[in-house]
Amino acid sequence: MIRALFLVPLLCWPIAAATPRIRVRVGVVLGAIAVAEMLVSLGWVLRSGTMTVMVLLVVLNCVAVVWGLMSDRAQDAENPAVRRIGRKLVIWYCVLSVLGALAVVGVMKGQRASVPPSDALLPLPEGLVLLENQDRGCGGNSSTICLRAFEIGSSGNVSAEDVSDRVRRHLESAHNWSLYRGRGGDWSGCRDEGWVLDRNNRCVSVFDRSGHTVVWFESVAYN
Numbered sequence: 068m069i070r071a072l073f074l075v076p077l078l079c080w081p082i083a084a085a086t087p088r089i090r091v092r093v094g095v096v097l098g099a100i101a102v103a104e105m106l107v108s109l110g111w112v113l114r115s116g117t118m119t120v121m122v123l124l125v126v127l128n129c130v131a132v133v134w135g136l137m138s139d140r141a142q143d144a145e146n147p148a149v150r151r152i153g154r155k156l157v158i159w160y161c162v163l164s165v166l167g168a169l170a171v172v173g174v175m176k177g178q179r180a181s182v183p184p185s186d187a188l189l190p191l192p193e194g195l196v197l198l199e200n201q202d203r204g205c206g207g208n209s210s211t212i213c214l215r216a217f218e219i220g221s222s223g224n225v226s227a228e229d230v231s232d233r234v235r236r237h238l239e240s241a242h243n244w245s246l247y248r249g250r251g252g253d254w255s256g257c258r259d260e261g262w263v264l265d266r267n268n269r270c271v272s273v274f275d276r277s278g279h280t281v282v283w284f285e286s287v288a289y290n
């Protein structure tokens with residue numbers, strides 16, 4: 068239902084615009100922005116920067132509308148009363164969408180946690196096999212914590228004792244992690260990730276349990 072709001076400026080613009088040329092040009096831009104908003108909100112593209120991209124699209128929407136209204140100067144357009152209503156609708160949409168975006172950014176404090184994707188670890192190097200890949204979801208009170216857990220085994224070419232070492236080297240070389248050995252023999256590391264308004268603290272831990280290697284990814288946002 069909320070995603071239907073993405074279509075409001077696109078549907079109101081033909082009413083607000085007086086000249087066909089401006090109506091078509093701005094309409095195409097608003098249509099492209101609406102499609103982009105839909106794809107990003109569904110998580111189909113740019114998942115790591117959802118909030119940043121959505122705010123940017125809101126701004127672009129308003130810029131396109133304002134430019135269109137300033138360029139649309141036909142004085143002899145039909146149904147001037149209807150045009151005024153259309154213009155008021157798109158202007159109010161811009162005002163409310165910008166205020167809404169600012170409110171969300173204020174609440175989120177520029178941070179957004181999400182379940183780390185599978186490609187945070189995959190694909191695995193030769194000799195290792197994926198035994199389990201679990202999306203543990205998100206939770207928390209003063210902060211949002213999202214988890215993903217992998218269980219890794221050997222394909223037979225790597226001894227069970229070397230699996231965790233192979234996983235650690237894979238994280239360091241393929242995913243640029245700096246891991247440190249803890250007192251219990253586990254390996255872990257943390258770093259900041261995400262776009263401008265999607266920052267989060269991501270941590271990874273590698274440890275052995277019941278003869279298998281477990282890799283635990285954690286994404287944290289303090290909001």
